[in-house]
Amino acid sequence: MTTKKLPLRAKLATSATRSAAALSRVTGRGDGSVIGGRIGLMIDPNLLSELAAGRHIVLISGTNGKTTTTRLTTAAMSVLGDVASNALGANMPTGHTSALAKAGPTPYAVLETDEHYLPQVLDATRPRVVALLNLSRDQLDRAKEVAMMAALWRETLASRDVQVVANADDPMVTWAAQAAEHVTWVAAGQRWHDDSWVCPECGSPIERIGEVWRCTGCALHRPVPEWTIQREGVVDPTGMYHEVKLQLPGRVNRANAATALAVAAHFGVRVADALPRLAEVKSVAGRYAMVERDGRLIRLLLAKNPAGWLEAFDMADDVPTLLSINARDPDGLDTSWLYDVDFSPLRGRRVLISGDRAMDLAVRLTVNGIPFEHVPSFRQAAAAVPPGRLEVIANYTAFQDIRAELDRVN
């Protein structure tokens, strides 16, 4: 694709998108990826389709791991050439529009896509591959319930000709993805089971024996995965084992890497060529990066929902840990999910709590039998611990607040 081929209105809209985004950045109002796209789409409602035309597009969706998997997939695809991406996580059509406008003509694009917007973005961008990671409860005071989201995906995929890469360990994702004609199954794991005890097809209980799951009432069962996680690496569809060396912590990130490799393989990228690119990724939108402040080595982990908290505990080191919780609009206003998370893995660590909703967390930890200290701010948490490591686990806006205090680390 070249910019020359864009119709005049689209060209104008593209340029407005870029300048609005740039203006938003220099005035400090944000990274510009939403406002730029909004202005561009106002001038030309078809701008996203026009910007997507001629590119090979990948969409990445799911409740957790979207931003990281998008980053890893972008890295894997970069073996082939330039890849546009909404790397900062603005994952609705305005963010996609802005990312593609900003990148200029690239042969490839990897777009993180909000679960709710998957049908629209599929129509607008006509992707070659869609990767579906997982589905679990998230911001329930306004998000679609899990079964409804799976049904929306299923209906969407049944009527489109697209290659799907999907997590065989998640019954909800499997049920949705099975509607597609072409599916590559990845055993990406599922630590959180509490949203998939009931079959989305027939309502019967789902039974699990080890990693294998099946519905007790109908034919829905775990598909045989072509990509699996073994020890410190992945096994590809030919049965070959590849050690995966990542700077990102946790088993879940090895699974995200497996998904990225499976997606890239559909474009002809060889695992051996992609792995060094994956190993270069050390931080994703402020997550995982180790930042030094006043002798404290601080790492930020983002956890937005119960499944995400379980993964964060798996990634976190056994060091003093700050938990920070807000319940602002982007977080969801309801803190009930705190009781879906078992905080026991933190027992024995020094735990500090902060955030708008620290009191909810205080009661939760009391019930969980985890001693804690309440601190009014991130700064005071950092001052309270001795020099050395501090782990921070925070939900969305709490994470952004702390990240801003750390000067927007990348």
Next chain:
Amino acid sequence: MSTESHLRLVWVYPDLLSTYGDRGNLLILEHRAALRGLPVECVEVRSDRPLPADGDIYLLGGGEDGPQSLAAQRLIADGGLHRAANRGAVVFAVCAGYQLLGRSFYAKGTQYSGLGLLDLHSDRGPSRAVGELAGDIDARLGLPPLTGFENHGGRTHLGPEAHPLARVTAGIGNDGTTEGAWRGRILGTYSHGPALARNPALADLLLQWAVGGALAPVDNTWPERLRKERLSAVTPS
């Protein structure tokens, strides 16, 4: 309390009636009983198992429409909750669990029979009720104001044999005027998920009903701070 001198807490159908942190109420009752040195046994009963009749407190959580109607059908067929309620066991239900204790409710546009343990019926409201919920609790229960978070599309209408749990001061509850219902030792609320986290006195009332006597006071520093914060968030200053 049951004969084995263990307080038996029964979580009814966690496979069907569990969204939004519903496990919280079980954990909070267990914790507050343990603070008093009461030995507790927690029993989670999946919907393909018979419900034990010898529980002391039965907990029902929230659920999506499909699981809610399935849970009601299985509970009616099982009969265990009726038997437990008839011999005076405590029943505490939230959201979908609360609705199905009534005479009827709506799920996916269809009316279903409830258990009829509370004299009430539920239908769909004009809009979804989402947000902070607060109310002054029926004086006979001797409890401080209710605080919670609600998230439901239903509206509930009480018959003469059910007492409103509270008069709404913020949010919607049953119908914008009353919230929840109780009769004897059966109590239901739209305060969803871990309703007892913000209402420790209500948790203690359920425990008192179960053990049949007063409980020793415990340290409520953090729950009280949480209550104060949440109640002041909905009180115009």
